[in-house]
Amino acid sequence: MELGQQAAPASDEVIGRCRRLFEPALRAAVSRLHPWSARMAAFSLGWSDVDGRPYEGNAGKSVRPAVALLSAEAAGGTAESAIPAAVAVELVHAFSLVHDDIIDHDERRRHRPALWKAYGMGPALLAGDALLALGVAQLAGDGEAMRYLSDALVELVQGQTADMAFEDRPWHGTGAVTTAEYTEMAAGKTGALLGAAAAAGVVLGGAPELAPRLWEMGRELGVAFQLADDVLGIWGDPRVTGKPADSDLRRGKKTYPVLAALAAGGAPARELAALLDDAPGDEEAVRRAARLVEEAGGRDAAETLAGRHLSAALATMDACLPDTAALRAVCDSLIGRIR
Amino acid sequence: MELGQQAAPASDEVIGRCRRLFEPALRAAVSRLHPWSARMAAFSLGWSDVDGRPYEGNAGKSVRPAVALLSAEAAGGTAESAIPAAVAVELVHAFSLVHDDIIDHDERRRHRPALWKAYGMGPALLAGDALLALGVAQLAGDGEAMRYLSDALVELVQGQTADMAFEDRPWHGTGAVTTAEYTEMAAGKTGALLGAAAAAGVVLGGAPELAPRLWEMGRELGVAFQLADDVLGIWGDPRVTGKPADSDLRRGKKTYPVLAALAAGGAPARELAALLDDAPGDEEAVRRAARLVEEAGGRDAAETLAGRHLSAALATMDACLPDTAALRAVCDSLIGRIR
Numbered sequence: 001m002e003l004g005q006q007a008a009p010a011s012d013e014v015i016g017r018c019r020r021l022f023e024p025a026l027r028a029a030v031s032r033l034h035p036w037s038a039r040m041a042a043f044s045l046g047w048s049d050v051d052g053r054p055y056e057g058n059a060g061k062s063v064r065p066a067v068a069l070l071s072a073e074a075a076g077g078t079a080e081s082a083i084p085a086a087v088a089v090e091l092v093h094a095f096s097l098v099h100d101d102i103i104d105h106d107e108r109r110r111h112r113p114a115l116w117k118a119y120g121m122g123p124a125l126l127a128g129d130a131l132l133a134l135g136v137a138q139l140a141g142d143g144e145a146m147r148y149l150s151d152a153l154v155e156l157v158q159g160q161t162a163d164m165a166f167e168d169r170p171w172h173g174t175g176a177v178t179t180a181e182y183t184e185m186a187a188g189k190t191g192a193l194l195g196a197a198a199a200a201g202v203v204l205g206g207a208p209e210l211a212p213r214l215w216e217m218g219r220e221l222g223v224a225f226q227l228a229d230d231v232l233g234i235w236g237d238p239r240v241t242g243k244p245a246d247s248d249l250r251r252g253k254k255t256y257p258v259l260a261a262l263a264a265g266g267a268p269a270r271e272l273a274a275l276l277d278d279a280p281g282d283e284e285a286v287r288r289a290a291r292l293v294e295e296a297g298g299r300d301a302a303e304t305l306a307g308r309h310l311s312a313a314l315a316t317m318d319a320c321l322p323d324t325a326a327l328r329a330v331c332d333s334l335i336g337r338i339r
Numbered sequence: 340m341e342l343g344q345q346a347a348p349a350s351d352e353v354i355g356r357c358r359r360l361f362e363p364a365l366r367a368a369v370s371r372l373h374p375w376s377a378r379m380a381a382f383s384l385g386w387s388d389v390d391g392r393p394y395e396g397n398a399g400k401s402v403r404p405a406v407a408l409l410s411a412e413a414a415g416g417t418a419e420s421a422i423p424a425a426v427a428v429e430l431v432h433a434f435s436l437v438h439d440d441i442i443d444h445d446e447r448r449r450h451r452p453a454l455w456k457a458y459g460m461g462p463a464l465l466a467g468d469a470l471l472a473l474g475v476a477q478l479a480g481d482g483e484a485m486r487y488l489s490d491a492l493v494e495l496v497q498g499q500t501a502d503m504a505f506e507d508r509p510w511h512g513t514g515a516v517t518t519a520e521y522t523e524m525a526a527g528k529t530g531a532l533l534g535a536a537a538a539a540g541v542v543l544g545g546a547p548e549l550a551p552r553l554w555e556m557g558r559e560l561g562v563a564f565q566l567a568d569d570v571l572g573i574w575g576d577p578r579v580t581g582k583p584a585d586s587d588l589r590r591g592k593k594t595y596p597v598l599a600a601l602a603a604g605g606a607p608a609r610e611l612a613a614l615l616d617d618a619p620g621d622e623e624a625v626r627r628a629a630r631l632v633e634e635a636g637g638r639d640a641a642e643t644l645a646g647r648h649l650s651a652a653l654a655t656m657d658a659c660l661p662d663t664a665a666l667r668a669v670c671d672s673l674i675g676r677i678r
Contacts, residue, residue, distance in 0.1 A: 141485070157469045
C-alpha cells in the first residue's frame with residue numbers, strides 16, 4: 001500500500017485510506033474491553049449511537065493516526081508497520097476528549113451528546129480510563145516507541161492542567177497568562193500526542209533515528225493546530241465545529257486570539273479588557289467581545305502565528321523525510337480550516 | 340540493603356524499610372508534575388494536607404511497592420533495582436483510588452476528605468490522569484516490565500467497570516452476580532496490579548523467567564485482599580478503616596459476603612434477600628442486613644475463601660522464590676486485618 005506516492009493528494013482521500021488501514025486494528029483493540037466500556041468507546045469513536053446502533057456520522061478527523069502511518073511511510077517504511085502507533089494515539093486522543101468534556105462540562109461533541117451526558121459521569125470517566133489503558137497496551141512491548149507515547153501522555157495531562165489553571169488567572173495585568181505560557185500549554189496539550197504519533201510511527205517504520213526531530217515536528221504542528229482551534233472556537237460555524245460558538249469566551253478560557261488582542265494595546269484592547277473584567281455572559285456581550293478581539297488584531301495574530309508554527313513543522317518534515325506529499329496534505333488541512 | 344534476610348520480620352518494619360527505599364524516587368517523580376497536580380498528588384499520597392502543609396497521618400499501606408521490591412530481592416536481585424516498578428505501581432494505585440472516589444461519590448479516604456471533595460471534581464479527575472501518566476512513565480523504556488504494568492492497567496479498569504456494572508444487577512434470581520464473576524472482577528480490580536508489582540519487580544531484579552508465575556501469585560493475593568476488604572467494609576471499625584461502615588451495603592455493592600450469604604439458602608438468606616430487595620437505607624436496616632449476612636454464613640465463607648487464595652499465593656511464592664520471609668510477612672498482614 002503506497003499512501004505517499006501521489007503528487008498533491010487530497011487530504012480527505014489520504015485520511016480515508018489511512019482509516020481503512022488502522023480501523024480494523026482499532027476495532028479489534030476495543031473489542032478487548034468490558035462490553036460496557038466497549039459500547040461507550042464505540043460511541044465516543046463515532047461508530048455507534050447511544051443505543052449501540054451503527055452510526056454513520058462524523059467519526060473525527062483521524063489526524064493523529066494518519067500522521068503515525070504517513071510518517072512511517074515517508075521515512076521509507078510501510079504504513080502497516082506503524083498501525084500499533086496509529087491505534088495507540090487514536091485511543092489516547094479519545095481518552096483525552098472524554099475526560100476533557102467531563103472537566104469542562106461540555107455537553108456536546110461532534111454534533112452529539114458528550115459521552116458523560118449520554119452515559120453518566122462515572123461510567124464515562126471509567127470509559128476514558130479504559131481507552132487510555134488500551135492505548136498504552138498497543139505499544140507496551142516496544143520501549144522506544146512507548147517512551148514517546150509516555151512522554152506525550154505526561155505532557156498532554158500537564159497541558160490540560162495548565163489550560164485549566166489559566167481559567168482562574170486574570171485577563172490582564174499582574175498574573176495574566178503570557179503568550180509564551182500559552183504556547184507551552186498548547187505544545188503539551190495538543191502537540192505532544194502529534195509528536196508521539198510521528199515519532200512512534202517512524203520507530204515502528206524502521207527509522208528510529210528520525211524520531212527525535214519528528215517529535216519536535218509534531219509539537220510545532222500541535223501549536224499550529226491549537227491556534228486554529230482557538231480561532232474556530234470564537235468565529236467557527238457551530239454547524240461545522242459541532243459545538244456552541246463562543247463557549248471559550250463565555251468560560252473565560254485563555255485562548256490566544258484574546259491574549260494577543262489584550263497585549264496589542266490601543267482602544268479596542270482597552271474596551272475588551274473592561275468587557276472581560278465584567279465576565280461577559282449574555283450573547284450580545286460575547287459577540288461584542290469577539291468583535292473587539294478581531295479589531296484589536298487578535299484573530300490576525302493567531303492566524304499568523306499558526307502559519308509560522310505550521311511552516312516550522314513542514315520545514316522539519318522536509319528536512320528529514322524524502323517524500324512528504326501525503327503527510328503535508330494532512331497537516332495543511334488541519335490548519336486550512338481557518339483560512 | 341538486605342530486606343528479606345530476617346527469620347520472621349514484622350510487616351510494619353518491612354514496609355517501613357521499603358518505604359524509605361522507594362519514597363525518594365516517588366517524590367522525585369511527583370515533582371515532575373504541574374505544580375497544581377503535584378499538590379493534589381501530595382495530598383492523595385498522604386504527604387500533605389489540603390493547604391499543602393506536611394501531613395503526618397496515614398499515608399496508605401504501601402503494599403504494592405513493597406511487593407515489587409521484596410519480589411526482586413526474594414528472587415536474588417537487589418530491592419534497589421526494582422524501585423521504578425515500586426514507584427509505578429504506587430502511582431497507578433493512587434490514580435485508581437482518586438478516580439474510584441469520584442465514581443463512587445465517596446467523600447472520605449483514609450480519615451480525610453477524598454481528593455475530589457478537597458479540590459473539586461475536574462481538578463481531581465485530571466490529577467488522577469497525571470498520576471497514571473507518571474506511573475506509566477516509570478517503566479516505559481522496559482518492554483517486558485511495561486507489558487505487565489499495561490496488562491494490569493487494562494485488567495484493573497475492566498475490574499472496576501465490572502464492579503460498577505454489578506451494582507445494577509439483581510441480588511438474587513436470574514441475572515444475579517455469581518461468585519465466579521465476583522472472583523474474576525476481584526482478580527482484575529485488585530489482583531492485577533499486585534501481579535504487575537511482583538512480575539515487574541523480578542523483571543527489573545534480573546529474574547524475568549519468574550515473572551509469569553509471580554503475576555499469577557499477585558492475582559491470587561489480590562482476590563484474598565479484596566475479600567478481606569469486603570469483610571472490613573461491612574464489619575470493620577470506621578475509626579480504623581477511615582471510611583463509613585456499611586457504605587457498601589447501602590450502595591448495593593455486590594460484595595462476596597452478601598453474595599455467599601444469599602447463595603447459602605435457609606431462613607437468614609431468605610430474610611436477607613427480602614431486605615435487600617427493599618434497598619435498606621436507614622441505619623437499623625443496614626445493621627440487620629449485616630447480621631443476616633453473618634448468620635447465613637457469608638462472613639465465614641469470605642474469610643475461608645480469602646485464606647484459600649492467600650495459601651495459593653504463598654504456595655506459588657514458596658515454589659519459585661528462595662527466600663520469602665519478608666514478602667510473606669507483608670502478604671499475611673494484608674489478610675490478617677480481618678482475623
